[in-house]
Amino acid sequence: MYNPEMEAMGRDELSELQLARLRETVKRCEEMVPFYRKRLREHEISWKDINSLDDVKKLPFTTKEDLRDNYPFGMFAVPVKDIVRIHASSGTTGQPTVVGYTGDDIGNWAELMARSLVAGMADKSDIIQVAYGYGLFTGGLGFHYGVERLGASVIPISGGNTKRQIRIMADLGTTMLCCTPSYALFMAETAEEMGIDFKQLKLKSGIFGAEPWSDRMRDKIERLLNLSAFDIYGLSEVMGPGVSIECVHKHGLHIFEDAFIPEIIDPATGASLAVGQQGELVFTSLTKQGMPLLRYRTRDITSLDDTLCPCGRTHVRMKRVSGRTDDMLIIRGVNVFPSQIESVLMQIEDISPHYQLIVERMAGLDVLEVQVEVSDEMFSDRIKGLEEWQEVIQGEIESYLGLGVKVTLVEPRTIARSEGKAVRVIDNRDL
């Protein structure tokens, strides 16, 4: 453990710490964030009413829409001059959501990431290759600061250029790999093409996340990359990677409860569900200064497990995320809502409003195919004319989502129409 005092803290003591931090957080929201001041007043609750941990259930929820409505800085609890870092994630209708971190927030995040890395078998002597994207996405920098906090060596290679990734892994003797699980599988294929055997490399473990994966995929990664694979969870709104992590027992991800209060609710009614029941995961932040969150609805479906873990960590575990309450797709680490694709298509003149998204996992990489019906206006007897349409649509979607997609033109009326809500997404990924 990186910080046994926190990670193995007795439950009573932990509850006390959580309650004190919860009161502080609600107070901070009430005093510093006009949005929360109004919302709390509407619910006739104040930080002074928070007298037990159970009182968290009296607090109003925060949703992604709230963050969007307060774009860009409306959710910040400090003046922008005290913010040292800004990250962003894509939103449902084009408005990204922005998150801000104070210096202390970055420090706390690095601490939680250092704990995550140690849970995933890291120590100071490790050489850790961070192949998550560096940039607005929280993956790259989140891991980077964690490795530095731990005192191990970071290779900040970011995503892409896979052959160079493998070469560096071999030349520098990388001992840990951090990236999305689908990218890990893609690396395995590339290495094979290059004639490099992972058994000759020094990798001992890998921390994979930012997209859904399964135990079957874990087996495959562990076999092909010859390492022990750990699942990590996080989302930029709540912090970034390092909200929860598996330990060597790999039966759920420990949520760092000194920093977050997790809850499971019924996504339809908002009612709290008991430990063990499956529902929507909700987080209240306990240490965040820049952008504290009260009962943020993640839309991720999971359940909690508070049975004792042999690893000694006392923090509750969450199951792997099994789905979403909305139709969000995660493609190569990028959040994609069908409504985003729709709004891009609607902005292109002459295009048919009928489309379908097909997600496939090809050679370990997720591929998003956008099928668009050919309208009379789009159609030309020249092949080149049709190919130009494909390029235009591809280009528009790519510049909007930052994600390459494959556009396929299909005949009119071939995309299934349904009464009410159309089936927009066919997910063929075998996770």
Next chain:
Amino acid sequence: MTVRQISVFLENKSGRLLDVTECIGKAGVNIRALCVADTSEFGVVRLIVDDPVKARESLHECGFTVKEAIVIAVEVDDRPGGLAEVLRPLVEQEMNIEYLYCFLEKSADKAIVIIRVDEAEQASGALKSVGYRVIPPEELYAM
């Protein structure tokens, strides 16, 4: 003098060309010439028929995406070098040929070349001025 060509969008899946031909066959439309251009995902069928209006209507009713294009039909000698000679006047006038396809005339020793260029009328004039016979639509549809 130009000819109306019917173009149909098709996905590359089995049976679609059959569907097109059945659809216009049922409508009593006869095909004079046909050409399929394809990519890995889709294709475009181009048809010269005896009744372009009826073909277009019936294909539309069958749910196809249809477009008309203007092309020219030129008669060339059915012998080596025949096609090259017909292209020269078009190239000399810097006209870009989008595509072309040929069929043989039943009753004569001639081939018919269907040519798609942006400037169809101009191309037709250029060919006529060097002595080619550009086939009028009524004659072509009735062949």
